[in-house]
Amino acid sequence: MAANFNKVILAGNLTRDPELRYTPQGTAIAKIGLAINRRYTGQDGQTKDETTFVDVDAFGKQAEVIGQYLKKGRPVLIEGRLKLDQWDDKTTGQKRSRLGVILESFQFIDSKAGGPESSPPAAPSRPARPAAQPAAPAAESDVPPIEDDDVPF
Numbered sequence: 087m088a089a090n091f092n093k094v095i096l097a098g099n100l101t102r103d104p105e106l107r108y109t110p111q112g113t114a115i116a117k118i119g120l121a122i123n124r125r126y127t128g129q130d131g132q133t134k135d136e137t138t139f140v141d142v143d144a145f146g147k148q149a150e151v152i153g154q155y156l157k158k159g160r161p162v163l164i165e166g167r168l169k170l171d172q173w174d175d176k177t178t179g180q181k182r183s184r185l186g187v188i189l190e191s192f193q194f195i196d197s198k199a200g201g202p203e204s205s206p207p208a209a210p211s212r213p214a215r216p217a218a219q220p221a222a223p224a225a226e227s228d229v230p231p232i233e234d235d236d237v238p239f
Contacts, residue, residue, distance in 0.1 A: 092167040092168055093165070093166075093167060094164075094165070094166055094167065094168060094187055095163070095164070095165050096120060096122055096140060096142075096163070096164045096166075096187070097122070097161065097162070097163045097164070097195065098120040098121050098122035098123070098140070098161065098162070098164075099120070099121050099123075099159055099160065099161050099162075100118055100119065100120060100121075100156055100157065100158050100159060100160050100162065101118075101119035101120065101121050101139065101158065102118070102119050102158050103156075103157055103158050104116045104117065104118045104152050104153045104156055104157075105117040105118075106149060106150070106152075106153030113145060113146060114145065114146060114147070114149035114150045114153070115143065115144070115145055115149055116143070116144040116145075116148075116149035116150075116152040116153050117141065117142070117143055117144075118141075118142045118144070118152065118156065119139060119140070119141055119142070120139070120140045120141075120142055120162070120164065120187075121137050121138070121139055122137070122138045122139075122140065123135060123136070123137050124136045124137075124138070140186070140187055141184070141186040141187070142164055142166065142186065142187045142188075142189050143169075143186060143187070143188055143189065144189035144192070145188075145189075148189060148191070148192065152189075152192070155194070156194075160194075160196070161194075161195040161196050162192055162193070162194060162195055163192060163193045163194075163195055164187065164189055164192050165189075165190050165191045165192065166187040166188050166189045166190045166191075167187065167188050167190065168185060168186075168187060168188075169185075169186055169187070169188050170183060170184070170185050171183065171184045171185075171186065
């Protein structure tokens with residue numbers, strides 16, 4: 087029996103702002119375009135650039151986060167799976183196909199701090215394990231008293 091494995095990991099820049107839509111059931115869908123650049127030296131010794139464009143679809147909470155924080159030109163790391171879409175062209179009647187990526191997780195690569203459109207630095211799209219770092223003791227004057235009305239939940 088043959089094993090199957092369908093996983094892609096891509097790092098690139100968004101080619102356009104995300105298109106965020108919702109299904110009638112309320113599920114968020116974000117469509118993004120990703121440009122992945124590759125620089126290499128050809129046989130003639132010249133440095134060459136190659137760009138691959140990939141369409142990525144995200145669903146649910148991840149789609150909403152993408153729609154909120156990502157903009158054209160922003161670098162992002164994508165993990166997902168390949169999906170082949172096939173359809174008949176309405177004008178020509180020919181069979182068409184498109185290979186795209188269904189997002190499973192993502193991470194912000196850069197951190198834009200200080201601006202009104204800044205996002206959390208390197209925020210993962212899924213919860214990470216808490217780091218085992220000791221907390222620095224705070225001085226009593228630095229810690230305000232917590233009252234029941236101050237608790238956000």
